[in-house]
Amino acid sequence: MSKNKSGIWSFFASVRLAIVLLFLIAFFALVGTLVPQREAVGDLAQRLSPALFSFLEKMQIFDLYHSVWFVLLSGLLSVNLIICSVDRFPTAWRRFRMKRDPQDEEAFKSMPLEDTFPSALNIRQAADVAAGVLKKKYRSVERSEDAGRVYLCAGKGRFSLFGVYIVHLSILLFIAGAVIGSVFGIEAFVNINEGDTISAINLRNAGQLLSLPFSVRCDKFTVELYESGMPKTFQSDLVFLKEGREVRSGKLRVNHPIEFEGFRFYQASYGAAPGGKATLALAREGGHRDAINVAQGYTFDLPGKEGTFQVLRVEENMMKMGPAVKVAVRSNKNEEVVFWIFQQIDQIKKISPDIFEQVPVFNPALFRPYTFSLLGLEEKYYTGLQVNHDPGTPVVVAAAILLIGGLMLILFSYARLIWVRIVQKGDEIVLAVAGRSYKNSAGLQKEIQYLFAELKGNLEKSK
């Protein structure tokens, strides 16, 4: 394979292709941030001529990140990565498996450090001291002796030879994870009114409904606001049901999704739902006071059975005078009175004391012998949920771990071999240190200098 490389093989194995592809992907990504994508395209449709617009649409310019172009580029990059890694991996493997030869005189031919100095040690002792120093820095040390010379050999960072392949593999996994996600994944959303149950979600891309194999009920939605009116927290109390049985319940908060049967539910948004509740108090002249929870459309009997009343409207802020409820009271004689009940009626009366004369329907005591008052409104919300199912996620997680690990290997480690040669010349010792690395020769040179100084210091002071 490596001997007889065809043109196509070397084309796909080239780094030049990788550089061109990375540039092209960057360029397409850039275009995608400038041209409106997907839902955002509507505005542009009116400004461009129909012919141009439909041409661009056919070219998939408005969904670039899922377009043929992007798939093509990712595909080419994958092929490029695979071929170039397969092409180069055998070399890395050979270097990884290479047997260390302590007596490699070749190594000492390039840039060795050498010095002759007196030492009280004989060659064996000197070699022991040197081996001790080497062992501290490099785990394993090989030793060999030949005709009055001692050779030591040590190495480190062999695994960093694989760093680049781990990174390449991670990129392939990212692409694979994205493909799995886009083919088998689901991106959807659903709004649930408080108290309601849903069993279908809206798919984001297709605009269709997808039925779930279970249903979800939102019992309660709560939102807490800062003084500025910005939301502080919001959460939904969700219940998951299968065949009518409650299987699981939980509080869904922003940043804390809930997973159920492979679907992940995210708290995305919220809003006001129609049909808020109100608490009314009915006071009977000389009698006692009743409190009732009501909602729009509800009909109740009056406590003394004088008739019925119906809640017509629940307003959060009626004519800027605060919360109010509109009711119709129908007596047993079939006479009907309609009026408003304001929560802040006392303040309203303070500001305009003759309000009941001006607007009689604002009088909550229009139906004798009762006086209605509004104790409070309980707003009703809907909760907006994002629902996702992405089987590609574990692949992407693995890819991210490999990517970071691979980069760390490349950055913080490099493969090198170190040789030490000790020769005795009478009372003196000749120490030589050399090394070999496939990259970072500057770093290796520095390392050898430090090692040499340390070895020399140790050999000189040992007695």
Added chain:
Amino acid sequence: MINTTILSWVTFIYFAAFVFYLFRMVLGHEFWGKLATWTALAGLIAQSVALIIRWMTSYDLGIGHAPLSNFYESLIFFAWTIVLLYLLMEWRLKNRSIGVFVMPVAFLIMAYASIAPGVNQKIEPLIPALQSNWLTSHVLTCFMGYAAFTVAFALGMMFLIKNAVDNRSSGTSVFIRRLPSEFQMDDLMHSSAVLGFIFLTLGIVTGSVWAHYAWGSYWSWDPKETWSLITWLIYAVMLHARLVRGWRGKRMAIMAIVGFACVLFTYLGVNLLPSLHSYMM
């Protein structure tokens, strides 16, 4: 607030450090270099104190969070990481000549944070999506990456200036002679870009983990995400071109500058586009 007062003073301290670095380059006395280093260090300490005060103040306000949550705070933190990284480099390399190119960047960022209209200096409570442990690690790693790319950019500018002057005239000025050798600058530029690349990778990964928890998708082609990918790709090209195709010097310098332009667009330009990250403004 006391923290913003300190921070606006830090702006002037960084400017002074820049002027001292410049004096050193022009006058050639190492006295100015030492003064510049100590000034920059004093600025960094003052800025750290201000950041800690701001952090504590947010707890006193009952909305405690790390000072990394709005545009103002991100600018301040950006300048802080740049000066920190630069001083570490200066200390390790025993070379002060990069300061004259790095300090003005830090100064300009601080000045922009202090005086630009529309930059809100108030400590604000966090919206629910930002209430996550991933906020700190995401912002921290991203800005460490940005800072390393800033240093690479400064080195790229230095390289191009030296390269242009060397080619033009025979008698070079003191300023040019005091710059590191072209080999050294090229090496440093590469190291800074590698460091930035690792941090940017960590920033993107922490960001997508967070997005997975907050938005339901680890990647949604939001403009900020896309631009961070573009930046990542540009630096990936830069590192490959050097390692495998042997690009050196001028080409690397141009790549460092193009990469930095992408960083700036990722950080600032994206705010002009509709984005999920829009709360940064």
